[in-house]
Amino acid sequence: MIAWIADLLENVRVALDGLLANKMRSTLTMLGVIIGVGAVIALMSIGEGAQASITEQINSIGSNLIFVGAGARGMGPVQEAGGSASLTYEDALAIADPRNVPDAVAVAPEFGQNTQVIFGDENINVSVTGVTPEYPLAYSGIEVANGRFIEDKDVDGRGNVAVLGYQSAIDLFGGFDPVGQKIKVAMPSTGNGGNGGKVSLTVVGVLAEQAGSGMSDPNDEVFIPISTAQTKIFNGRDARGEIIVSSVSVVAASEEQADAVVDAITALLRGRHDIAPNEDDDFFVMEQADMLEMVGQITGIMTAFLGAIAGISLLVGGIGIMNIMLVSVTERTREIGLRKAVGARKGDILIQFLLEAVALSVLGGLLGILLGMGLGKLVDLTGLMSSVVTLDSVLLAVGFSAAVGLFFGIYPANQAARLNPIEALRYE
């Protein structure tokens, strides 16, 4: 066993001697692997960084928030013919009834769409979201900076009022106070019935700047009473004429009760939608854990995809190694002949050249990791994205580059080992 290790160390020493004897070429050959591994590490760290920041956002929502939407989970609202995939306002009221869902402390239905919002010459396209006064209870980050939020009287009276998100207020009004001003919201022309008219709304409040929380950015939104959204601006009725909502956010009394709330809502809606026991839900109820899982899947695919693209450049680097090793074997034919003449066995030569290839690729891999980390730091400095270098991606890169060296080194090393010493010594 010890002799075996001594043998290996000996061979590593010989391989490194060989590489050091030709530093320029060794460096250039490594460059392919350095760039390949650097790209893998950089792209994967950006992918991991994206996942980490999205996860953090979801975590900031709070783990007792439950999200109810129409349509089968992950499938969108498309359902079989005859089925109506809508979530109605009545459903939302039923969920809010403590007799149905006892552990829900706040129920906030939403209904909204993207449309034009106009003030004077300013014109922005933002998400206009119909909400109830419970909305800030579900999204704890929502805070009114100036004026007030949507109140019960606005919802009951279908009031023509609006609350602007931080960025929307800046975009429309620049510096001055929007409270009391009138803005116009375009009615989207929906298919065959739209009229393209505008509804005038009075601004009653402006929100403070938010850290991103949830799937959409509240800074860019315009909030109006849900009843106004459903009846005056958008078409808020389904095929049966029932008033619908886009989604319902439900806050469970505590994290421990979140599962019970999900079960209660699921049972309630299955009953209300007359879903037979063997049929699938026509709605989805998602906890924070579910969202994290979904985001994890999506960013995982993205990261793997980026890694695979970068992996191709690593492959190209490997071919570079094979190329230079073949040149090296030809150039060093006499050296190989001499080594054999003084007693090197076939295996000694094979291992020498194989180790040279692996040393090139592993050394390149290590430098590539540094390059990738550097690129990740650079991305961090831009502030657009964050990067996280994980141990996984480092191990993957080192393992993959060693494998590349082995794979692309075997052919040249075998060529070298097979040389006949007499012919090799005669080679000019």
Added chain:
Amino acid sequence: MIEIEDVTKVYQMGEVQVHALCGVSLEIDQGEWVAIMGPSGSGKSTLMHIIGCLDTPTAGVYRLDGVEVGGMDENQLAAIRNRQIGFVFQTFNLLARTSALKQVMLPMQYTRNGARIPLTERERRAREALEMVGLGDRMDHHPTELSGGQQQRVAIARALVNGPDIIMADEPTGNLDSTSGAEVMEILQRLHKEHGITVVMVTHDEEIGAQAERIVRLRDGLIVDEVKQ
């Protein structure tokens, strides 16, 4: 110690069979100095490759120290070359960008009879060998920093560092001027006399050949003349 009986060597060159050796018998005793001479194509190189265990005969028997070499595989031959035979070539065959000391340490890297030779021991022996050929002050020089004669002396140090029984010298002075050539021959003579090393030398230089104790002349793959001096 070297016993060759009716050895033939046939190379297959595409469709054509080349008979390099056509039944050669030769005995060389321990401590002898033999020159193998002959025109090119006479088979002298082939004979030397066989004696040097770089190649095996097609037919016939070659015994080295009473051990039949013909049936050995590549690795067994490599081990014999490593321990019992030292090579000196016309073109020196030193490694590029490698110090004289490392050149001489090279054969010990492949020595594997039982335990390996420790690195410090290798260095000690290499220094000793370099001093023996008068290059004690050139240990760290690379081949490009050495004259032809010095390069050949590094090669001789490399050949004798593992304490071989036989030194195979293939035109050892062929690439040297007469002064360096004489120096190299002098060193070989000394090794031969003081250490009792068997020297088998291939040359077509009559003057060099004349320094051997015995001259074996080959022509067309056969021994045509043997002269003891």
